Amino acid sequence: MEWKREDNQRPISFVWEHDQKVQTVLDIGCGFGGFGAHLVSLNVMAICIAAYEATGSQVQLTLERGLPAMIGNFITRQLPFPTLSFLKWFIAQCGIVWDKKDWMLLLEVDRVLKPGGYFILTSSTSQPYGSSLSMKNSMLTPMEELTLKICWTLKAQQYETLIWQKTVVSDCYTSRKQGAIPLCNEGHDVRSYYKPLVSCISGTTNKRWTPIRNRSSSPHQLNSAELEIHGVQPDDFFEDLQIWRSALKNYWSLLTPLIFSDHPKRPGDEDPLPPFNMIRNVMDMSAHYGGLNAAFLEERKSVWVMNVVPVNALYTLPLILDLGFAGVLHDWCEPFPTYPRTYDLLHANGLLSHLSSERCSMMDLFLEMDRILRPEGWVVLCDKVGAIEMARMFATQIRWEARVIDLQNGSDQRLLVCQKPFVKK
Incomplete structure (x- = not known):
């Protein structure tokens, strides 16, 4: 997929200006690797995942540019990454239909997303939210309804780009009773190696539930x-x-x-x-x-x-x-x-x-x-x-x-x- 996000730098900049402790990004769909190359200059590691192609046009080209990439998707199974700890910032620009499989694809995003992390969706199919940033619109789309249930907040939007932030308060999930999505069992977080997708919320009792802003200020170091x-x-x-x-x-x-x-x-x-x-x-x-x-x-x-x-x-x-x-x-x-x-x-x-x-x-x-x-x-x-x-x-x-x-x-x-x-x- 060709890199087309240069026109949407303002919402991207919104995240970077507000959370400069972001160090790693998961990019679903590598394109020509342009986004990863741009983030290198910001000292941010972009790891790209794209589905297998016979031509090898995405992952292979990104690797040829000297940037991290691997073949993979999460249409049927979880990504081979732990709950919470991989993503400080989640990027997506591809043809994924998020409401398939009872929204389990979006729940997989929530699983790997760090508390306070961002999900950025740039897609020609993204629908403008109108006045929903202020939550005054009573007619919510299915996407809006689900993001509310999983405690995401819409932080910015521009053209075809939407930015949500995951909550930093784990109690948020249990406080929303109406239409609440169940929480996963505690043992669900152990070694997510291509397990089946689940329709529950993960990580709320994990010891590593640490908001981005509370992390060590030194890059590539832990206290x-x-x-x-x-x-x-x-x-x-x-x-x-x-x-x-x-x-x-x-x-x-x-x-x-x-x-x-x-x-x-x-x-x-x-x-x-x-x-x-x-x-x-x-x-x-x-x-x-x-x-x-x-x-x-x-x-x-x-x-x-x-x-x-x-x-x-x-x-x-x-x-x-x-x-x-x-x-x-x-x-x-x-x-x-x-x-x-x-x-x-x-x-x-x-x-x-x-x-x-x-x-x-x-x-x-x-x-x-x-x-x-x-x-x-x-x-x-x-x-x-x-x-x-x-x-x-x-x-x-x-x-x-x-x-x-x-x-x-x-x-x-x-x-x-x-x-x-x-x-x-």
Whole structure:
């Protein structure tokens, strides 16, 4: 879908001017990636989701521009994101018919929307609300009636753009008795991995019900109280971050002479300007606390990271998304929802050992990695000696160049660095 929101910048600006703590945006329908590119200049991460197309025109083009995107929709199932924690700001511009399935699609928006977050609908089918901003119009449309029931407030409208804000008061749902939508059971919020859509309101009893304005003022950081809400001790979190600061410097010093050896301009301490920087789209396949992503930001590397939390690993995705990073829950026994040849660097720490207890084989994982990795792309795997040796065997079988590196820290951990050749012989 072509980007056509330049004429509606005023309502978009309304949200940005009133809530500058917004860090991540979910954009349903990537278009040409123009909206995501615009938000990058505002230090806001736009993660785009669009349905599969045989031409790959939306998600693939957005990824080619160096912006986060993945294939997906929520017509029949929930998005693979936690309740509340992913969205500070929700964007939609597509042909979704919201009143289908008893409005469950809009309830899915409410599920992933942060308290105080915004839902922005830009569509040629959006009907003007007339005087309904002041709620003086007694003839409400079905959309208006539902947004009232789920405690959304219409904050602005212009032409084909409407902006709602979700309530910050969880008691609002129970106070509206007439035609009230039921609340979901408490256990409903756990690990939303492509579960069926539901016709109830989620997250009202979740510990992470925190309005945007009450969040930490520092971008990509959480204070001690916010970390403890996620069940993470601050000392453990900052120790993990320090480990990744050191690891990234080692990775970069290791890869730099290999990546740039054929280029006339070798990089110094700072990244070279494009086209010399050849790593842009990075996937951390077992992200844990998102430490690698944080280290990339601190080092000002011009990359973005898709943080993937395996479905049976420690459930840290809410923490990663609350930090303002791109992230998704995924089962590595299944294909990742992206097009072939879309990532420059794949990284995984401990994933191989974790996969040994799963129903799929390590070869299945390597074939999937080969599918989503660009020609001349890189893979960095850190794991125990036995897992790394087996991984090197599989890497050789699919004709990757591979070498094992001893970390020389006295542990049984090894590093496997692989490169996918441009042409496999």
